Amino acid sequence: MRRGVCRPDPKVEPRLALRAWLVGIGWRHASHYVTSAYVRRMVLHAQPLGLLHEPVGPSLDAQIETRETLEALPDLKPWRSEALPAVDQPPSLVQYAKARGMSAGTAASRLRIAREALALRLRRWRR
Secondary structure (H helix, E strand, O other): OOOOOOOOOOOOOHHHHHHHHHHHHHHHHHHHHHOOHHHHOOOOOOOHHHHHOOOOOOOHHHHHHHHHHHHHHHHOOHHHHHHOHHHOOOOOHHHHHHHOOOOHHHHHHHHHHHHHHHHHHHHHHHO
């Protein structure tokens, strides 16, 4: 007010003019806070104090997705359902291919086809 930023209308009561000026300042600060990057990336949680303790075991969503995936595996062709777990085994894809008498390109192609078939199967289940 001393710098002359607040120039209220002389017809308005000074107390109401000051209140309106302060509301404007508060509104601008609040709108700046709401649009800040910190708030846009904030994750809201129903029980924030529950985040203090680390959960034990996998989340419920991960368990449900895993169960759906395991239930969809028997519906695939045998060579497709055999190719998918090969990714998690310690030997590389080249060693997996050599053990089955195929080229590495064929093994990679079969793995890609098996992944697409599993994704399609899961998508149909979730609809």
